Amino acid sequence: MTAPALLEVTKGHGTQNDFVLIDDRQDELDLTPALVRALTDRRAGVGGDGVIRLVPSASVPEGARVLAEDASATWFMDYRNADGSVAEMCGNGVRVFVKFLERLGLADAAADVVAVGTRAGVRRVRREPNGWYAVGMGRWTLPGGDAAVDQGFDAEVRVAGLDVDRPALRVEVGNPHTVxxxxxxxxxxxxxxxxxxxxxxxxxxxxxxxxxxxLGESPDGHGGTLGRVRMRVHERGVGETRSCGTGACAAALAVRSWAGPDAPDVWLVDVPGGTVRVSMLDSGTVELAGPAELVATAQVDLAALTAS
Known part of the structure; x- marks a missing residue:
């Protein structure tokens, strides 16, 4: 595969977690780490927290497992962090990816649930009447098990600006988190x-x-309670971002674990880029809902991009 002289890209974001999206339905683009880093550069490139390549599931090594799980997951979200590393999944990114599919005429998330292939498995997305996209994020786990739940932590984290290391809880939501x-x-x-x-x-x-x-709990208007939490996040391979979808899920799951068995199952998570909703479902899975926006389409001169 060779890179074209001009590459059409679309810029999108979910609660200001931003991405460079590429339509590569013919699987012709060699998306190297160097190209990813150049595209996501905020001064010399397009700028973004990552790159999302749209490619047929049948064209990627992980696609066989995806299609065995759900034959309708014909499109694969090939996600790369800004440093060029491969990532399993991105909760904000998959919402933006489905909006990109809709713009290309490849899906309608208001009419049907859209199955998307990712390295973390199939993610199913629907568009709500308010325009938000709700993503079934699959099963979550606490790697530390019951001992971590009882103690409230199974790791320690040193953060610049804090005087001592802090206890933290590990959470897996298709990719690893420490809260x-x-x-x-x-x-x-x-x-x-x-x-x-x-x-x-x-x-x-x-x-x-x-x-x-x-931030506490409040009535949800339907006889239950709604939790709320504020979050900042440092993403591996990226740095601090304005939002992180799987991170919002991890944050809500950790706070719910700390709060005990009577804690709410639905949480609003406030991030610097906006607010998302995280719901723990009876199936042992978690759902993420929030906005997705496509803000620009551009032609990138790859010779100029790589020269810089």
């Missing part, structure tokens, strides 16, 4: 995430780190 609670919004604001937090024990495949402040 720590802070004392309040003032402390959350002072944390320095320009440096990657140090996690112990060291995760073998890296981890996203979520810093959270629980």
């Amino acid at each position: 720590l609670a802070l004392s309040g919004l003032a402390e959350l604001a002072t944390v320095d995430l320009t440096h990657a937090p140090t996690v112990s024990p060291t995760p073998p495949n890296g981890t996203n780190v979520e810093l959270v402040v629980p």
